[in-house]
Amino acid sequence: VQLQASGGGSVQAGGSLRLSCAASGRAFSWYGMGWFRQAPGKEREFVAAIAGSGGSTNYADSVKGRFTISRDNAKNTVFLQMNSLKPEDTAIYYCAAARTRAVPTVLDEYSYWGQGTLVTVSS
Numbered sequence: 001v002q003l004q005a006s007g008g009g010s011v012q013a014g015g016s017l018r019l020s021c022a023a024s025g026r027a028f029s030w031y032g033m034g035w036f037r038q039a040p041g042k043e044r045e046f047v048a049a050i051a052g053s054g055g056s057t058n059y060a061d062s063v064k065g066r067f068t069i070s071r072d073n074a075k076n077t078v079f080l081q082m083n084s085l086k087p088e089d090t091a092i093y094y095c096a097a098a099r100t101r102a103v104p105t106v107l108d109e110y111s112y113w114g115q116g117t118l119v120t121v122s123s
Contacts, residue, residue, distance in 0.1 A: 019117060022077050029053065033050050037119075047060050048068075094113055094116045
């Protein structure tokens with residue numbers, strides 16, 4: 001599986017962005033998909049995940065109620081809608097795929113990673 005993330009950019013606090021992650025390969029619905037982020041000088045952290053079917057999701061407490069993860073299995077794409085952005089959301093955002101149809105939240109569960117897309121939120 002190869003992953004290509006896009007949609008990052010610079011916004012002011014309170015603004016919105018929608019990230020996309022396009023996957024190559026077959027059986028996209030067999031993979032749990034997740035978004036992680038890494039801010040300068042910090043470790044990569046979990047943001048959101050979605051099951052292969054799209055029926056279950058999980059979010060980090062810091063983004064609950066502001067971010068929404070979704071997927072379109074017909075288009076092999078996963079999305080992250082980010083609303084009410086805060087300066088502390090500034091980071092490189094990575095999409096990842098896990099060989100499970102569940103909702104993995106741990107970094108080590110993911111086998112495939114995209115290249116990352118930069119999100120900058122100014123105050």
